[in-house]
Amino acid sequence: MDLALVGIGKIARDQHVPSLDASPDWKLAATISRHGSVDGVEQFTSFEQFLDARQDIRVVSLCLPPVPRFDYAVQAIATGRHVMLEKPPGASVAECQKLLAMARAQGVALYATWHSREAAMVDAARDWLAGQKLRKLTVTWQEDVRRWHPGQDWIWEPGGLGVFDPGINALSIVTKLLPDALHLSAAELITPENRQCPIAAKLRFAHPHGADIRADFDWRKEGDQIWRIEAETDSGRMTLDAGGAQLSINGVPQQSDSAALSGEYPRLYARFAELVASGSCDVDLAPLRHVADAFMIGRREITAPFHE
Known part of the structure; x- marks a missing residue:
């Protein structure tokens, strides 16, 4: 499945990009970032431009800081994209609950990841x-x-x-x-x-x-x-x-x-593939509530x- 990665900073380069490159489920098809890019991958500096130009890419992974992440997630879900959220899933519990309600209404997958659990x-x-x-x-x-x-x-x-x-x-x-x-x-x-x-x-x-x-x-x-x-x-x-x-x-x-996949982020992306295939959500907010x-x-x- 084609996937777009939003926010090309340290965590994206160190964890997300290598995990996607090694995954049998995913192809990194586009990046969205004002400051970073990935060699050989189509780059956008505007999320709105990406959403309009690449309507064929239906899956988005958001690696932005938590405060701006909500608006990106809203846009992605509103246009029928499946969304994966870096931890913490948002800047507030209410934001995350709103995203979950939107995802369920749209019938798309929403995954609030907790990499340390893996x-x-x-x-x-x-x-x-x-x-x-x-x-x-x-x-x-x-x-x-x-x-x-x-x-x-x-x-x-x-x-x-x-x-x-x-x-x-x-x-x-x-x-x-x-x-x-x-x-x-x-x-x-x-x-x-x-x-x-x-x-x-x-x-x-x-x-x-x-x-x-x-x-x-x-x-x-x-x-x-x-x-x-x-x-x-x-x-x-x-x-x-x-x-x-x-x-x-x-x-x-x-x-x-365990014979499971090695590494926290490969396991996250394997789980995300399952959620996208079934159109399901996995959003545990217990750590954020604490x-x-x-x-x-x-x-x-x-x-x-x-x-x-």
Whole structure:
């Protein structure tokens, strides 16, 4: 199937384009970007021009930042295109609900992707936890914003999410791992005095069976980066590390026995092909609701200015 990729930035070049090139389901037939292009692929700088000129391309993948993404998605769905959304799926929960209602009315596929859920050992961790009585779950997601998001000022503006841009990856894993629904009970948002969004956050969740669930997100981590989820149960301890790529149970490393596609984004695009074929939607907003709740109930703490 022909697909158009909108927004040719780092994530598109590093993940989307290689995954599309290797996919048996997709052909990258057009790109839309004011600043980037892909060799050998037809380029448009205007989305409206693309929609008019390439009415034969019925599938669009949106890699734009969350704030402008909504208007592009509305246009695509209104013209009968199937749409794939990078994470987070939008700048607000209401926007995403609107897109889902539009997609269902139009009979097109809408896919809100959570790439970290497709990390190699997430499913194995979920399967092990399914039979356990959970006592405690701790998320530690600490990285260096200067390394991973250099020069991306939009990420500090309203709708850019700040430290929740990586933190929502952890929340997407947690909401897949646990069979019981959580809700946020407390949050602390640590925000530089010269920025709109937090550089660190501490979260606590209410669990229906009383488990102690906490998350610590921090963008000021130098040296070794940490993307870890640790669970304590009646049967022992589980550690999901490296963003979901590594799993140990009671200190014993586990190996994946899955024959599934290798890599997070190839799996996303395989799933998207299924949704397009059936005209179905897959829009789980649980991770985004947790972030929205953090901004609603979180206590603010102002910290030193952040400069690149």
